Amino acid sequence: MEIAIVGAGVLGSIFGSLFAQKGFSVTLIEVLTERVHLIDKEGLWMQWPDGKRTHERITITSDVNAVGIQDVVMVAVKGYHTRSAIKGALPMIGKDTAILSVQNGLGNLEVIAEAVGPERVVGGITAHSGMPISMNEVRYVGGLGPLLVIGPYDGVVRPVFENMVNQFQGTGLDVHATPDINSVIWKKLIANVSTNVVAALTGLTGSTAIQHQQSVNIINALCQELAQVARAKGIDFPELQDPLAFSLKAFASTKDNKVSMLQDVEAGRPTEIGNLNEIIVSEGKRFNIPTPYNEAVSWLTRGVEERNRQKLSVVESACEPDAVRDAIKNENLDALRQTLETSPLARALSIHFTEFEPGRTTAKLPGTSQLSNFLGYTHTGALFMLAEQVMAAAANSLGHVGLPLSCDIEFLHAANPAKDVIASARVIDTQGRIARVKVALTQDEQVVASLSEMVFLRK
16 A cells, blocks of 8 residues: 655654555655655654664655655644645545545644545544654654544545555554544544643643643643533533543653644744634634633633744844855755864864764863863853854754754753763754754763754745
């Protein structure tokens, strides 16, 4: 079976790797050229729940016209990209192609059905998730229940759907079929609506939030409003009797991993609030059911999105030297590395790179008594300079000029000025012209500091 996955983010990468391991012909469709370039060159790395790390050589492209007609087109993009994604996927869709959505929230299936007809559309729900490690590495954390529950959008079981189910189950994948996908979607919606937004607004992970009573209170208020709206629509299933217990169980299963909406907020991306809590608000109004808590968190989340948009007000003027700009544009990493190492501060501190690859760099700050602060520890200014070197290198290694927007730094241990400090940077993800870079500073294999920077990639 030939499967094209539209969106090579966390979820698309997880399914792509799982399908490829089962012998299916998989093609990832991705609009971000940086990710296409890196996965095409180095492959896709996966970290599994049991700690094992695997490597897959998987086909990835941004040219859908070169892919051909597929048996299954899986849509794994954010809800606000659904319309453009399905329009772009049309060259891969034939008369016997099933279009499978594994997206969060409501409204996605309707958008897809408008483009290709309801008889082709299959709804899919998964409670499994992951975290980005870099642009070509994902940590799969598992989840509650089966890998995938799927059902025809219009409730009619056709041969194309049956064949897809048989192919999945025949390879041992934990895929369940249902004639009523709408109830399953609403079941997952309980947890998505009540916990994702709480994580996004507070920064808390599941293991912490479920122990914090005020967070539990707002989770309860959000899911109780959803339950009222669901019943008004004629939807009923056992989890609606105690939606809080279901939500907390689902949230706890994410452990210390950040849910997707929190990842979006931290990376400066738009969120899926429009397909989640705002849908509950609009449906509540249709049935005269008050939803003040869902409305309030929707307003707050839109405010966070506006704050992130304002961060992106970067002046598009270019003042860097022509030689530097050419090195970045042409992805001449040797020239870029030399420029960074010979900059005045880097030269004064003897910082030099030990690894310099697209989206990934490592550098060393040699130990010397000259780095000591008045307390006898390594000066934090020197540590930040080291971090800034690897962040700049990683952000500018993708063919665009990387301009810093914001940086969060956490000092975990004091460093000994007499010993070397190693800094490693990775571009975690990109969204349009925004990249997120993570840096770890270590000494004797102990983490001294960690940093996260949001970068504007100017063309």
